[in-house]
Amino acid sequence: MRPKLTLKQIARELDVSISTVSKALKDSPEIGEDTKQKIKAFAKLYNYKPNNIALSLKNRKTKTIGIIIPEIVHYFFTTVISGVEQVANEKGYNVIVCLSNNSFDREVLNLDLLANGSTDGFILSLAKETMQKEDYHHLTEVINQGMPVVLFDRVVDEVHCDKVIIDDIIGAKKAVEHLIETGCKKIGILTTVDYVSVGKLRTRGYIEALEENDYPVDEDLILKIEDMENSEKEIGEFLKTRDVDGLFAVNEQFAVSAIGALRRQGRNVPEDVSVVGFTDGELSKNFIPSLTTVSQHGTRMGAEAAHLLIDKLERKPDEVESYKTVIVETSLVRRESTKN
Amino acid sequence: MRPKLTLKQIARELDVSISTVSKALKDSPEIGEDTKQKIKAFAKLYNYKPNNIALSLKNRKTKTIGIIIPEIVHYFFTTVISGVEQVANEKGYNVIVCLSNNSFDREVLNLDLLANGSTDGFILSLAKETMQKEDYHHLTEVINQGMPVVLFDRVVDEVHCDKVIIDDIIGAKKAVEHLIETGCKKIGILTTVDYVSVGKLRTRGYIEALEENDYPVDEDLILKIEDMENSEKEIGEFLKTRDVDGLFAVNEQFAVSAIGALRRQGRNVPEDVSVVGFTDGELSKNFIPSLTTVSQHGTRMGAEAAHLLIDKLERKPDEVESYKTVIVETSLVRRESTKN
DNA sequence: TTTCAACACGCAAACGTTTTCGGACGTTGG
DNA sequence: CCAACGTCCGAAAACGTTTGCGTGTTGAAA
Numbered sequence: 030m031r032p033k034l035t036l037k038q039i040a041r042e043l044d045v046s047i048s049t050v051s052k053a054l055k056d057s058p059e060i061g062e063d064t065k066q067k068i069k070a071f072a073k074l075y076n077y078k079p080n081n082i083a084l085s086l087k088n089r090k091t092k093t094i095g096i097i098i099p100e101i102v103h104y105f106f107t108t109v110i111s112g113v114e115q116v117a118n119e120k121g122y123n124v125i126v127c128l129s130n131n132s133f134d135r136e137v138l139n140l141d142l143l144a145n146g147s148t149d150g151f152i153l154s155l156a157k158e159t160m161q162k163e164d165y166h167h168l169t170e171v172i173n174q175g176m177p178v179v180l181f182d183r184v185v186d187e188v189h190c191d192k193v194i195i196d197d198i199i200g201a202k203k204a205v206e207h208l209i210e211t212g213c214k215k216i217g218i219l220t221t222v223d224y225v226s227v228g229k230l231r232t233r234g235y236i237e238a239l240e241e242n243d244y245p246v247d248e249d250l251i252l253k254i255e256d257m258e259n260s261e262k263e264i265g266e267f268l269k270t271r272d273v274d275g276l277f278a279v280n281e282q283f284a285v286s287a288i289g290a291l292r293r294q295g296r297n298v299p300e301d302v303s304v305v306g307f308t309d310g311e312l313s314k315n316f317i318p319s320l321t322t323v324s325q326h327g328t329r330m331g332a333e334a335a336h337l338l339i340d341k342l343e344r345k346p347d348e349v350e351s352y353k354t355v356i357v358e359t360s361l362v363r364r365e366s367t368k369n
Numbered sequence: 370m371r372p373k374l375t376l377k378q379i380a381r382e383l384d385v386s387i388s389t390v391s392k393a394l395k396d397s398p399e400i401g402e403d404t405k406q407k408i409k410a411f412a413k414l415y416n417y418k419p420n421n422i423a424l425s426l427k428n429r430k431t432k433t434i435g436i437i438i439p440e441i442v443h444y445f446f447t448t449v450i451s452g453v454e455q456v457a458n459e460k461g462y463n464v465i466v467c468l469s470n471n472s473f474d475r476e477v478l479n480l481d482l483l484a485n486g487s488t489d490g491f492i493l494s495l496a497k498e499t500m501q502k503e504d505y506h507h508l509t510e511v512i513n514q515g516m517p518v519v520l521f522d523r524v525v526d527e528v529h530c531d532k533v534i535i536d537d538i539i540g541a542k543k544a545v546e547h548l549i550e551t552g553c554k555k556i557g558i559l560t561t562v563d564y565v566s567v568g569k570l571r572t573r574g575y576i577e578a579l580e581e582n583d584y585p586v587d588e589d590l591i592l593k594i595e596d597m598e599n600s601e602k603e604i605g606e607f608l609k610t611r612d613v614d615g616l617f618a619v620n621e622q623f624a625v626s627a628i629g630a631l632r633r634q635g636r637n638v639p640e641d642v643s644v645v646g647f648t649d650g651e652l653s654k655n656f657i658p659s660l661t662t663v664s665q666h667g668t669r670m671g672a673e674a675a676h677l678l679i680d681k682l683e684r685k686p687d688e689v690e691s692y693k694t695v696i697v698e699t700s701l702v703r704r705e706s707t708k709n
Numbered sequence: 710t711t712t713c714a715a716c717a718c719g720c721a722a723a724c725g726t727t728t729t730c731g732g733a734c735g736t737t738g739g
Numbered sequence: 740c741c742a743a744c745g746t747c748c749g750a751a752a753a754c755g756t757t758t759g760c761g762t763g764t765t766g767a768a769a
Contacts, residue, residue, distance in 0.1 A: 030515045033485075035755060046719045051757060061717055076510075082425045082486040083755035086724045091422065093465070093487075101450055104651070107442045114441070114468050123482065125433070125465040128454050135458075142463065145373075146422040146725090147433075170416075175370045285655045292657065311444070311652055315625045317632065375725060386749045391727060401747055423725035426754045486755090 034077045043071060085146070093123035094338055095148035097139050099131045099156050099183070104281075104310035105327050106154070109181065112331020113152055120339050122149075133158040137167045149342050150177035152334045155185060161224050163187070177341035179334045183226055184354075191337040192354035193330050197227050200323045200359035201234025202241075204277050204305040207321070207361055209242050211368045213275025213303055217250035219264060219283040228253075231279045231307065254283070265290040276304045281312040284320055288366065303367040318365030330357045374417045383411060425486070433463035434678055435488035437479050439471045439496050439523070444621075444650035445667045446494070449521065452671020453492055460679050462489075473498040477507045489682050490517040492674045495525060501564050503527070517681035519674045523566055524694075531677040532694035533670050537567050540663045540699035541574025542581075544617050544645040547661070547701055549582050551708045553615025553643055557590035559604060559623040568593075571619045571647065594623070605630040616644045621652040624660055628706065643707040658705035670697050 040047045045064065053060045053068040054077070060068075071077075085091040096113055098106045110126065117124050125148060129136035136156045143151070151171065159165070160183060168188050172178050181193040208216050218235045221228030232251065239246050252267045254260050264286045278284035284306030288298050298304050298318055306313055309324035333355050363369060380387045385404065393400045393408035394417070400408075411417075425431040436453055438446045450466065457464050465488060469476035476496045483491070491511065499505070500523065508528050512518050521533040548556050558575045561568030572591065579586050592607045594600050604626045618624035624646030628638050638644050638658055646653055649664035673695050703709060 031513055033514055036757095037755075047756085048720075048758075049718060052718090055757085057758095059717070064717080078481065078485045080486040080755050081482075082422060082431065083724090084757090085422045086426050086726095086754090087756050089724070101454070102444070102447045104442065107447055110441055110466070111468070114466075123465060123467070123487065125463060126450070126454075127463070128451070141418065142421075145418045146420040147463065173371055174373055281651075282655070285657075289655075289657055311621075311650070312655055315622070315629075315652055316656065317625075317629055377725075387726085388728080388750080389748060392748085395727085399747065404747080420725050423754090424727085426724090426756095427726050427728095429754070 033080070034072075034075050035080065039068065039071060039075075039077065043068060090149050090342075091147060092121060093125055093148055094335070094342075095125050095127065095139075095143040095151045095153075097127045097129055097136060097143075097151065097153040099129050099154060101126070101128055104312075105182075105308050105325060108327030109154075109331035109334070112328035112333075113335045114331075115328075116332045116335040116339070120335075122335075122339065129156040129159075131157040133162055133164065140167050140171060144171050144174065144176060148176075150179070150338045152179045152181060152331075152338055154181050155183040157183075157225065160185065160226065177338055179338045181330055181334050185226070189352055191334075191341065191352050193334045193337065193357060194354065195325050195330070195357050195359050197230035197359075198234035198237065200307070200325070201231040201277065201279075202238040203359065203361045204307070204323050205235050205238035205275075206242070207363070207367060208275035208277065208303055208305060209238070209244070211275075211303060213273075215250070215273045216244070216275035216277065217252070217267075217271055217273040219252050219254065219267075219276065219278040219287060221279060222253050222255045228279055231277075235277055257282075261286045261289070265293070269294065274302055276302055278304065278306050281306050281308050281310050281320070281322070284322070284366070285312055285316055288316070288318075298366050299368050305361075305367060309362055313362070313364070316366075321364045321367040322362050323359050324362050325359055326357055333357060373420070374412075374415050375420065379408065379411060379415075379417065383408060430489050430682075431487060432461060433465055433488055434675070434682075435465050435467065435479075435483040435491045435493075437467045437469055437476060437483075437491065437493040439469050439494060441466070441468055444652075445522075445648050445665060448667030449494075449671035449674070452668035452673075453675045454671075455668075456672045456675040456679070460675075462675075462679065469496040469499075471497040473502055473504065480507050480511060484511050484514065484516060488516075490519070490678045492519045492521060492671075492678055494521050495523040497523075497565065500525065500566065517678055519678045521670055521674050525566070529692055531674075531681065531692050533674045533677065533697060534694065535665050535670070535697050535699050537570035537699075538574035538577065540647070540665075541571040541617065541619075542578040543699065543701045544647070544663050545575050545578035545615075546582070547703070547707060548615035548617065548643055548645060549578070549584070551643060553613075555590070555613045556584070556615035556617065557592070557607075557611055557613040559592050559594065559607075559616065559618040559627060561619060562593050562595045568619055571617075575617055597622075601626045601629070605633070609634065614642055616642055618644065618646050621646050621648050621650050621660065621662070624662070624706070625652055625656055628656070628658075638706050639708050645701075645707060649702055653702070653704070656706075661704045661707040662702050663699050664702050665699055666697055673697060 036047050036050045039050045050068055053065045114124050127139040133156055136159055165188050178190040184192045184194055220232045223229045236246050254263055268290050276287055284304050288304055291302055296302055306320045306322040309322050313320035313322045376387050376390045379390045390408055393405045454464050467479040473496055476499055505528050518530040524532045524534055560572045563569045576586050594603055608630050616627055624644055628644055631642055636642055646660045646662040649662050653660035653662045
């Protein structure tokens, strides 16, 4: 077992000073050609690589960005991570991933931990619990200390920072309008409770789309699901007494649960009921029938977030502070669960 | 914007030395009660937290573990990450995630980067390209430098380190035996090319199960798929000319593709053909019919890997070196795609 | 021969900690 | 009255870098 090589060891070995070694390796003109060659050869031979931690300490930057998400076993979030990773890597940054598990405490804990020197900045999507508590002091604190933060997907006005979101309302409208265009007359929605911001917004898009097309908005056709565990049963009950011919689900899960329930009730998709989902994940692509859905382009969101963050990190200190929020467009992917 | 507080600043502010502050905050008996109180109060008031980077440099350990996986938009890997994260967090470690995108070069790059001080050890699953090249010098190098490494899922004998795998052969046998028990007479397999170790092993399990039950092994019923992009078509072609009544797919994707193809050919699952998959992901759970499948228990694998790694990290230096490989049992999850 | 660049290199500080050692001071005991 | 000891604290080194500046040596110009 050969431990890592340091400048000091090279210096001792070659009988020069540490600074000479450092400068030689950086090809400084201060050092004589032959000395440089000797040192470089030695370093290459023994595969010297500078210690990142020491560099971080010296430079006061770590070249790593932290990303905190509510859960990782989740298609959308993985695509976002993928996007972040890609551009971070291009720019020479590492990505350190933490999970809040939708818990406020874990979010605070992770943030605190990473804020103490481990990361140069954060990309994060708020935990459900955090949004319920409406307590964002941990974020404002970190931002106050001069750490750039980019919020994505689950964002909140109270925190002043860059943001990356999708046009949830417009996305939902696209979905509902597609249902309308393909001839649906009675359109229901499967959504979440209102404190989940995206659920709320998508519901709003649903309502707006109906109103703009002079469809009546029937509260009885709106199902707000709180308990994800029992969503399947709840959806089944709901559909049993609603003779909708179009259905907008705010996520994949709800969409496939609905299709399953409908089929058990002898109703076919899309012949009797058209269904549109949200999030273009594995399920949407592979389900039978494959799902017409609103794609969120998670990878692009991640990439945008990473760009925003890195821009802030590499900004000259004299530039003026300003917060952007970029909106990544959604697009409707037409497949087999709706008519056309 | 208030920058981070350091020991030095506290010292200056309270007119004591840096070492006094450090000791006071660690409740050292060397420091007088009143001084301690004063310092602690100040530190708490201004929310002092020690700088992790400085600590890492001093202690020569970072308390973070690196995990390098081929891809992240993949159910199995996310469950593994989730497992790693969980126990890492319990033990006070951070997790930094890197993606190799199945590329050898990226794997080497990431490993090199993280090996230079950023991480105390690695958990990784080999890139497909790496397994093709059979070049593992980057790993042996890192291991030689004294960094613990734990390989999982896609492992390889040439690298000497701890490993976490599943009993792919036994898992596959469980699947095939279940098909046999439920009355299938002619069982095919949809698998990958042999250099993907798990594919190879699962194929072997398939063959062994057949042999042990005195079923003939018919090469014509074995489809080895190279190109994941066109798997759907390939599977369709294959099934068109095989009148199997049982099918074992080595992943979810192949399983649902098969079911789709069969249905288009007028064959019902499970009435005409029973199908068993591998990996208990979103697809298996939500597909209609839901998939009977072999669960890999990714979370448990991740947890095991993390435990192995942390044990090595916190081992006293005089303990003897030894490499374990733990096998996480698979289990068959019976659902609707097979008879019972 | 003296003077002065130019060159090649080393010293030391800094980043923020922890920890060992020793020093100053006051108290106690003989 | 002095030695010994205890209490409380500070100086300094160390982790591995980078970098401004100082210094010694050389060679050439004056």
